[in-house]
Amino acid sequence: MKYVDEYRDPAIARALVAEIAHRVTQPWVLMEICGGQTHTLMRYGIDDLLPKGVELVHGPGCPVCVTPLEAIDAALDLASRPDVTFVSYGDMLRVPGSRTDLFHIKAAGGDVRVVYSPMEALKIARSDPGRKVIFFGIGFETTAPAHALAVRQARKEGLQNFFMLVSHVLVPPAIRLLLESPQNRVQGFIAPGHVCTIVGYADYEELCRQYHVPIVIGGFEPTDLLDAIRMLITQLEEGRAQLENQYARALGSAGNRAAQNVVQEVFEVCDRKWRGIGAIPRSGLRLRQEYATFDAEKVFGLEGASVEEPRECISALVLQGLRKPVDCPAFGTTCTPEKPLGAPMVSTEGACAAYHQYRRHTRAS
Amino acid sequence: MADYAKSLTLNCPAPLPAGERVLLGHGSGGKLSADLIAKVFVQAFHNPVLDRLDDQAIVSVNGTRLAFTTDSFVVKPLFFPGGDIGSLAVHGTVNDLAMGGARPLFLSTAFIIEEGLPLETLRRVVVSLQAAAAAAGIEIVTGDTKVVEQGSGDELFINTTGIGLVPQDLRLSADQARLGDKILLSGPIGDHGIAILAQRAGLEFESTIVSDSASLYPLVKVMLDTGAAIRCMRDPTRGGVSSALNEIAAQSNVGMALDEQQIPIHEEVKGACEMLGLDPLYVANEGKMIAIVEGKHADRLLSAMRSHVLGRDARIIGTVTDQHPRTVVMRTAFGTTRIVDMLSGDQLPRIC
Amino acid sequence: MCLAVPGKVLSAEDVNGSRVARVQFGGITRIVCLDLVPEAEVDDYVLVHVGYAISRIDQKEAEETYEALQTMGKLAEEGLAEEGADEVRR
Numbered sequence: 001m002k003y004v005d006e007y008r009d010p011a012i013a014r015a016l017v018a019e020i021a022h023r024v025t026q027p028w029v030l031m032e033i034c035g036g037q038t039h040t041l042m043r044y045g046i047d048d049l050l051p052k053g054v055e056l057v058h059g060p061g062c063p064v065c066v067t068p069l070e071a072i073d074a075a076l077d078l079a080s081r082p083d084v085t086f087v088s089y090g091d092m093l094r095v096p097g098s099r100t101d102l103f104h105i106k107a108a109g110g111d112v113r114v115v116y117s118p119m120e121a122l123k124i125a126r127s128d129p130g131r132k133v134i135f136f137g138i139g140f141e142t143t144a145p146a147h148a149l150a151v152r153q154a155r156k157e158g159l160q161n162f163f164m165l166v167s168h169v170l171v172p173p174a175i176r177l178l179l180e181s182p183q184n185r186v187q188g189f190i191a192p193g194h195v196c197t198i199v200g201y202a203d204y205e206e207l208c209r210q211y212h213v214p215i216v217i218g219g220f221e222p223t224d225l226l227d228a229i230r231m232l233i234t235q236l237e238e239g240r241a242q243l244e245n246q247y248a249r250a251l252g253s254a255g256n257r258a259a260q261n262v263v264q265e266v267f268e269v270c271d272r273k274w275r276g277i278g279a280i281p282r283s284g285l286r287l288r289q290e291y292a293t294f295d296a297e298k299v300f301g302l303e304g305a306s307v308e309e310p311r312e313c314i315s316a317l318v319l320q321g322l323r324k325p326v327d328c329p330a331f332g333t334t335c336t337p338e339k340p341l342g343a344p345m346v347s348t349e350g351a352c353a354a355y356h357q358y359r360r361h362t363r364a365s
Numbered sequence: 366m367a368d369y370a371k372s373l374t375l376n377c378p379a380p381l382p383a384g385e386r387v388l389l390g391h392g393s394g395g396k397l398s399a400d401l402i403a404k405v406f407v408q409a410f411h412n413p414v415l416d417r418l419d420d421q422a423i424v425s426v427n428g429t430r431l432a433f434t435t436d437s438f439v440v441k442p443l444f445f446p447g448g449d450i451g452s453l454a455v456h457g458t459v460n461d462l463a464m465g466g467a468r469p470l471f472l473s474t475a476f477i478i479e480e481g482l483p484l485e486t487l488r489r490v491v492v493s494l495q496a497a498a499a500a501a502g503i504e505i506v507t508g509d510t511k512v513v514e515q516g517s518g519d520e521l522f523i524n525t526t527g528i529g530l531v532p533q534d535l536r537l538s539a540d541q542a543r544l545g546d547k548i549l550l551s552g553p554i555g556d557h558g559i560a561i562l563a564q565r566a567g568l569e570f571e572s573t574i575v576s577d578s579a580s581l582y583p584l585v586k587v588m589l590d591t592g593a594a595i596r597c598m599r600d601p602t603r604g605g606v607s608s609a610l611n612e613i614a615a616q617s618n619v620g621m622a623l624d625e626q627q628i629p630i631h632e633e634v635k636g637a638c639e640m641l642g643l644d645p646l647y648v649a650n651e652g653k654m655i656a657i658v659e660g661k662h663a664d665r666l667l668s669a670m671r672s673h674v675l676g677r678d679a680r681i682i683g684t685v686t687d688q689h690p691r692t693v694v695m696r697t698a699f700g701t702t703r704i705v706d707m708l709s710g711d712q713l714p715r716i717c
Numbered sequence: 718m719c720l721a722v723p724g725k726v727l728s729a730e731d732v733n734g735s736r737v738a739r740v741q742f743g744g745i746t747r748i749v750c751l752d753l754v755p756e757a758e759v760d761d762y763v764l765v766h767v768g769y770a771i772s773r774i775d776q777k778e779a780e781e782t783y784e785a786l787q788t789m790g791k792l793a794e795e796g797l798a799e800e801g802a803d804e805v806r807r
Binding site for chain 1: 722742753754769771772775779783
Binding site: 045 | 387567635702706708715
C-alpha cells in the first residue's frame with residue numbers, strides 16, 4: 001500500500017535506530033501523545049529497538065480512554081431506550097460505564113449499531129424516520145470536523161430524528177496540565193500527527209515557547225515514530241526546544257483551514273472532565289446553541305452525575321505518563337482486557353491494553 | 366428488522382459474571398467462547414473425547430474409527446461473494462472432519478427458518494448446498510426442518526453434522542504439538558471475514574475480495590499421503606489464525622514463534638484491514654488450514670501442499686518452542702517480537 | 718487515536734452539494750467525503766479518517782523524505798556489511 005508500506009521498511013528502521021543510538025549521550029524521557037502512536041510502538045516492539053537511555057512514556061491521547069464516565073453512562077442510558085437507535089464507532093462498545101457497557105445493553109435488547117463513519121449514522125436516520133438516531137460523537141480534534149459536517153448536513157436536510165451525544169476533547173490543555181505537574185519527567189513530545197493535520201502548528205508552537213520543550217509532530221507508521229524520536233533526541237542533545245514536523249507529507253503549518261472553519265461553525269470550546277484525570281478547563285467541544293436541536297444532552301435532558309472510578313485503577317497516572325501499565329499491581333491480574341478496571345485497558349489504543357496485548361511477555365523476562 | 370439484521374455483528378469481550386446473560390462475544394471463537402465452553406458445556410458433558418476439544422470427535426465403533434462433528438451456520442448476509450450459507454454449511458463441517466484426517470462421507474442438515482423467508486431464497490441456498498456436497502463427494506442423508514415465528518430467527522440458520530472415516534494409524538490432536546515442530550499455513554488469510562464485512566451495513570466498501578470458502582479434504586488427502594508426521598490440523602475460522610494457534614498452544618502446553626513476513630495476505634484484504642483498523646490474524650477464513658508437523662518433515666509437507674491448488678501459496682510460518690508456553694509470539698519485520706494474543710470477543714473496527 | 722489511512726482518489730463528483738470521491742486503499746474502494754479537502758483531484762492521495770478526507774498527501778515532500786531515508790538505510794546496511802566483513806576477517 002502506497003504511503004504505508006514505505007514507512008514500515010526494516011532497513012530504514014535500523015538506520016534510524018543507529019542514528020538515535022549514535023546521538024544519545026544521556027538518558028531522555030519522551031512522550032508520544034497519541035494512542036494510535038502507542039499502538040504502533042507496542043505492535044512493532046519499538047521500545048526494544050531503542051537504546052537503553054531513551055525512555056518512552058505514553059500520553060493521554062486515547063479519546064476512548066478519557067471519555068468521562070458521565071458521558072459513557074449517558075450513552076448507556078440513551079441506548080437502553082426503546083425508541084432509540086444508538087450508533088457508535090466500534091471503539092466505544094466495550095468501554096465500561098459505572099455498571100455496564102454498550103454490549104450488555106445490546107444483549108438486553110438495545111438497538112446498538114457500529115459504523116465506520118458518521119455518514120452511515122445519517123443514512124440510518126434517513127432510512128428510519130420513526131427511530132431516534134443518536135450518534136456518539138467522541139474523539140479529538142481529528143474527528144471533530146467530520147462530526148461538524150454530519151450535524152450541518154443533518155440540518156441542511158431537515159432531519160428530525162438525528163442527534164449527537166458529543167464528548168470531544170482537545171489535546172493541548174491535557175499536555176499543559178502534564179507540563180505544569182511538578183512530577184512531570186517528560187522532556188520531549190511527539191505530537192499527534194492527525195490532530196495536527198487539522199489544527200496545524202500553532203498550539204504546539206505555543207507549548208514549545210511556554211515550556212521550553214522540543215516537540216516533533218509525528219506520523220503513525222513505525223519509521224515515522226523512529227524518525228520523530230531521532231529528531232527529538234537531536235534537539236535535546238543540542239539543547240534546542242523547537243517545533244518540528246516529521247509528518248510533512250501530511251500537513252503544513254496552517255493545518256486544514258476548511259476543517260477548522262466547520263468546527264468553529266458547529267462547535268464551541270467548553271470545560272470537559274477527562275476520565276482518570278479530572279476536569280480540565282476549556283478542554284472540550286460542545287455543540288453551539290444554534291445546533292441545540294441536534295444535541296442529545298439537551299434534547300434528552302441528561303443530568304450530569306458525578307461518578308467515581310474503582311480505586312485500584314491508576315489510569316490517571318498512566319494517562320499522564322507518570323506510571324507505566326506494568327507498574328500497576330492490577331495489570332494482568334485483576335485488570336485484564338476481559339475484566340477491565342479502567343478505560344486504558346479496554347480501548348485498543350489504551351496504553352494498558354496495548355501493553356497487555358502485545359508486550360506483556362517482556363515484563364516476564 | 367431485516368436491515369437491523371444486516372448490520373455489523375457485534376461481539377463483546379466482557380466477562381461472564383455469574384447470573385448474567387450470554388453475549389455475542391461468547392460466539393466469537395475467542396476467550397469468551399472458550400470460557401463458556403469450559404464453564405458450561407464441558408463441565409456438564411465432560412468425557413475424554415469431548416475434553417480434547419478438537420474440531421471433531423474421533424470415536425471407535427467396532428474397530429472402525431469414525432470422525433463425528435457438528436457446526437451451525439448463522440452467517441449474515443446469506444449470500445456473499447464466493448459463497449452463501451448453504452455452501453458454507455457444507456465446507457465448514459467437511460473441513461472439521463478433514464482436520465481430523467477423516468474422509469467425509471455423510472452429512473445431515475437441519476434448517477431453522479424464520480417465518481416469511483421467500484421460498485426462492487431457500488431454494489437458492491439448498492441448490493448451493495447440494496452443489497457443494499456433490500463437489501466434496503458426500504451425500505446429505507438426513508435432515509430436519511423447523512420454522513420459527515417472524516422475529517424469533519434471523520431469516521435462516523443451518524446446522525450440519527458430519528461423519529467421516531479416519532485412517533487407523535492416524536493420531537491427530539491439538540495436544541500433540543512438540544518442541545521443534547513446524548507450523549504451516551495453506552494460503553493467504555482474511556479473505557472470508559473481509560468478504561463478509563464488505564457487505565455489512567455501516568461498513569460498506571467496494572472490493573473484489575471473495576470468500577475462500579472451500580472443502581479442504583482434497584488438500585488434506587495429499588498431505589496425509591506424504592507420510593509426514595502431522596501432529597494436528599486446524600482450519601482457522603472464527604477468531605482467525607490467532608485463535609487456532611492459541612488453542613493448540615494451550616492444549617499442547619507449548620509456545621509458538623511465528624515469522625510475520627511469512628504470513629501471506631492479499632493486498633485487498635490488507636487494504637480493508639488498514640482502513641478499518643483490523644488485524645488480519647483475527648479475521649475468519651473458510652478455506653485455509655494450519656498444520657503442525659514434525660520439523661524434519663516440514664519441507665516435504667510444504668511441497669505437497671503447494672502442488673495442490675488449495676495450498677499453492679502455502680508457507681512455513683513458524684515453529685513450536687519451549688519458550689513462553691501457551692503463548693504465541695510473532696517476530697516482526699523489524700526483528701522485534703509481539704504477542705499474538707487470543708482476543709476476548711471479535712475484533713471491532715476502530716477509529717482510534 | 719485517529720486512524721487515518723492514505724488512499725488514491727479514483728473519481729469525484731458533487732452529490733447534494735457535497736464533494737464525494739471514490740478512494741482506493743490497497744485494492745478496496747470506498748466512498749469518501751472531500752468537503753474538508755476541496756482541492757483534492759483525481760489521482761491525488763488523501764488521508765481518510767472516518768470516511769472523510771482530512772488532508773492531501775504532498776507527494777513531492779513524501780518522495781524527497783523517502784529518498785533521504787532510503788539513502789540513510791543503504792548507508793547503514795553498508796556499514797553493517799563492513800562490520801560483518803570485519804568480523805569474518807577476525
